[in-house]
Every structure is written in structure tokens, then in C-alpha cells.
Amino acid sequence: MGGGIFSFRRLWAMIVKEFIQMARDRMTFAMILGIPVMQLLVFGFVINTDPRHMATAVLLADSGPHGRTLLEGLKNSTYFDFVKQVADEAEGRMLLTRGRVQFLVQIPENFSRDLLRGDRPAVLLEADASDPTATSGGISALGGILNTALLADFKGPLARLAQDPPPIEMRVHALYNPEAITQYNIVPGLMGVVLMMTLVLVTGLAITRETERGTMENLLSMPLRPIEVMVGKITPYIFVGYIQIGIILLAARFVFDVPVQGNLLLLLAASLFYIAANLAMGITFSTIAKNQLQAMQMSAFVFLPSILLSGYLFPFRGMPGWAQAVGEVLPITHFIRIARGVMLKGIGFGDLGFELWPIALFAVVVLFIGVARYRQTLD
């Protein structure tokens, strides 16, 4: 009957069993499909490629006609909705800080007079760029809007103002998040986050569930090896990972119009490493945790650094050294680079290796810890 350290026959027994159980577990299935769809919906609004009608406060200190023309132009552009006229800069700043408005437009005192004198008065646009996708559209459209708006006033004797250099100076202050992330950056990152969240959560419960349902005693009384149980339990979820990747890639292509520059097959192949790393992490949590709650807590413990330190939300190179060091350890950091690289820059296999081996190393080390910590008795 063959004892041995490892048997494919016993592994296959585990895989078949886990496959059936996974397919029958509606909760898990809902999570597998629900998490990517929900995340896509939520981020879909942010990813909105051309956000308009952003709440804007106005500080109009000019008493002449041209300030008003300018405001009219801004409003007509549909990027800006004027929700409040503020009395001073402090009030405007407060609205920005509290997130009541996205923009504060300041038209200085004597704007019309200075404009006519050719002094090139400055118009200041302050933006709450903590959500850069919300402000980038307005900021980039600003120059064109201002020039066209004033063109209407520049007739007759004022026609000279319509020539170079532009008659007004435009100052943009992007507050709270100076480095903007484009919408394209989010979809590849989202793939990393969705895979991590579902795969770690689902497998994190895999072994504690056996313990809590009382089936562990039976499992342990059979001649199964730890590695067979663990690998058997995670294998079905490789398919889950690919289903999720499929959902996200389809949404990226057809809903958000994210172009895929590189080789899709390459991305799918590289994903296997990342899926394996997350599954290894989940199953290891599951062997260490005493119950499902502990497993969930451990998962939550890696989600935060993974989301914050991976370059998903904040530019990786802008982080302090220690944070970058932590980020380099996490598989998601490397996967996001791979996904962005393949989808946005079209990188090939040659550039991928540097990011693949840290993921593979992580998976092996973590699985090794899991096997070592797997309790083979009920003590």
C-alpha cells in the first residue's frame, strides 16, 4: 500500500474532497465572485476616467467683470460645480480639509485691473488631491478653460491680450497627495488585492474548519502527511484565483478600457506564483491558528501592510526606506509590479524574473513554516 513521505494518490484524495466541498459551500462561492465584483464596483467610481461636477468653492476678491467671466467659463466646462462662495482663504481651506469641496478657486483682488494692465494676475486653483483621480481631470483642463473663457472678453482694444504670453498666470496647488496615481494603475493593483483577500481568507479557514467541525480527528487518524493535506486543501483554490483574474481582466478591458500592452499569457503564468504564495500564506495561518477567529485576525494583520506598503495606494518609491523594505517582502508588491508592467508597459519575461523569485521564495518559506507547525496529534 506504500507509506512513504509523499503520495500523489493521497494528495489526489484530498484535492477531490476539497473540490467537492468548495463547490458545495455557497458562502465561499459568494465570496469568490462577490469580492472582485464588489471591489470593481467600488473602485469603478474612482476609476471614472473623466470625473466632472466636482464641488468647488470660490473666493472672488475681484470686483471687475473679468473675474466673473472666468468663473462662468469654469462652470461651463462642467468640471467644476460652484457650491459655495467663501469670504476668505481660511474658510476655503477648511472646506477642502473637511472634504466638503474638491477645489478652491481664488481670484485675487484687482484681477480685472491687473489683467487690463497686462500684469498677468495669478489665478490660484487649490485641489484636494488626496484622491488624485478626482482632481486630475479638472486640473489638466484648467488652462484651456481659462483661455477660452477670457477670449470672449478680449475684443476690440483688448484683442492684444489674446496673444502670447497668456494674460493670466495659473497656479495649481495639489494638496495632500502630490504624486497622482492614474486610473490605469488601479486595475492591476486591484487584481493583487482581490486575489490576496479572497485566497488568504478562504484557505485561512481551511484547517481550523476541520478542527471546529470535529473532522480533524478522523483526518489525523488516516495515514495522510501534512504536506498532502495542505497542498490538497489549497489546490482547488488555484482555479478560484484564475476565475477572479478573469473577472478583473474582462472588467479592465470592457468596463474601464484599460489597455493591455503586454502578453496576457505571460501575466497569467506569472499569476500562478502569486496565487500559490497567497494560498501558502493562508494555509499556514490556518495551521498556526487555534480557531477560525484567530485565522481571520492573522489575515487582517497582513492585509493592511499589503494594501498600504505595496505601491497599490501610495507610490512605492515615495515611502520611507523601512516601509519599502517591508513592502519588498510582500508578494503583492512584486505582483503589482508584474501586473502593471505587463498590462501598461508591455514588459516581457526578461524583466519579470526579478519580481518572480521573491514571490516564489515567499511561498516556499511560508509553506515550510506551515508544514513544520502542522499539528499531527490532537495534543
Next chain:
Amino acid sequence: MEGPPVIDVQGMTKRFGGRTVVNRIAMRVCEGQVYGFLGPNGSGKTTFIRMLCGLLRADGGSGTVLGRDVIRESAAIKRQVGYMTQRFSFYGDLTIEENLDFVARVYGVPQRVDAVRASLEHLGLHDRRSQLAGELSGGWKQRLALAACLLHKPRLLLLDEPTAGVDPKARRDFWDEIHELAAQGLTFLITTHYMDEAERCDRLAYISYGDLLVDGTVDEVIDTARLTTWSVEGGDALGLAPRLRRCAGVGQVVAFGKSLHVSGADAGALEGAIAPFRTPGYEWKRVRSGLEDVFIHLMESSTDNFSR
């Protein structure tokens, strides 16, 4: 005639956080025997069985199970032992057939598909093979568990309270099957709380709070207890119980239907104690102590592990 020993262990000990739950227990079970393992709840039966099949690490002890070292060769032992857990521990979200299939795959049962079908037919569950195991009634769950334990043709079966909560007819069928299998050379170690089941065992061991109090055949167990038992019937026999219990020399008073069994360790003292109750209308008889008398006696005279 005894076959070769299948379980032969000595000094088996298990402690949980300093509390000794199984205390230097020795056990010898020979091939083809049906060995009953009795004792009150929490006395360490399950713990002992788990040590035999490597599910718990023993804190002390030595010996062999199926000729393999009980401490070091648990992987080899697992392959030839069928262990039926006290609590149903197959997968409720798999069907009957899928559960059997899983077990057969893990053990590498030859001609798996045929073996599973034969098992289903033997169980009488072939028509319900696609039913989820979690939906089965208690009795059917036990039968499924037994069938699953037998799939890989083990030489030793460790059954932990296999008939708890099962109706009498199903219990009788269960035991008939066990004796059939034993006749084919399979060895059984079975825990139970039922006296009728205990009486169907070739040998018994009684354990209380981790200590083995007595073992042997049913007759040997009864004899070694050196218990004297009187039975009283007629009149308001059952109504005598409270007063009898207060008498010195009376160990225990147990009702059996309309009669009362009064037992004591000291035959003379017991006879003296019951003398005032031997009035007309009551029919007193000296009877042979039953297993139940003996076990209740053992249970009451052994001290609780907590209190010492």
C-alpha cells in the same frame, strides 16, 4: 484458545496540564477478541484509544499495536487500524458515497470503485448514496462510520462508543456484525456504557479516573469484585431504597424493574444491615451480582481524580 496479541501495551500514561487522565494502564488484547472498555464519562477511555493510534502523544508507556511500536511507529499503525471516533467525524457536506470514496482513496484501497459499491450495498445505502452524510440519522451515521473504517480492511478496530444514541434494534444488528467480523479474525476494542453490550464482549476492562480497576472475562470481573448482592421484591420494595442506603454495610441500592438490588462488599455486614427489612410481604433472595452491580460498585468506590 488465544490468538497472538494485537494490543499489548504497558504503563500508558497521559497528562493534560499536570492532571493525569490515563494512569499507567496496561492492556492486552488478542486476535479475534472483542474487548470491552468501560468506565464513567471522563475516565480516560477516549484518551487511551487516541494514544493507541497515535492521535495523542503518550507521556509514558510502551508496547506494541499490531506488532508495531506504539510510541514510535504510529504511522504504520494508522494504516492497519480502523478508528471510529466518539463523535461522528466524517464530512457532513459530502455524500455517503463521496465520504467512502475519500477514505478508499486515502488508504489506496485496491479496486476502489468496486470496494465502495460493495460497502454501500452491504450497508443497504446504495440507493441513498447521493445523500449528504450530514442529513443521516444517528444510527445511519454510526453505520456509515463503521463501513468507512472497514474499507481498508484493517486488522484492528477501535470503536469509541459506537452505539451511543442508537436504537436497540440497530444496536443489536451492530453487535451481530461485530461478532461476525471477529469470527473472521478482526480484533475489536470497543467502549460502551451498555451492560448488555458489555456482556457480549470476550473480555472487559473497567477504568475510572485514569486507573484500570479490573479486567478479565465477564465472570472474572464479577468474581474479582467480591460483591454480595441481595434482591428484594414484593410490597413496596422500591420504597425501601432510601432507608437501605443509610444503613452501614450497604454499598449500593439499585432498582431493576420492580425489584431492588442491594449490594455490599462485606457479605456479613450486608446481611446484618438488611435483617430488619426482612419482614413478611417482602421476598428477599441472594442473587449473583450482575455486571451493572459490579460497575456501580466500582464507580462509587473509586475516588475522583479531581479530589485527590
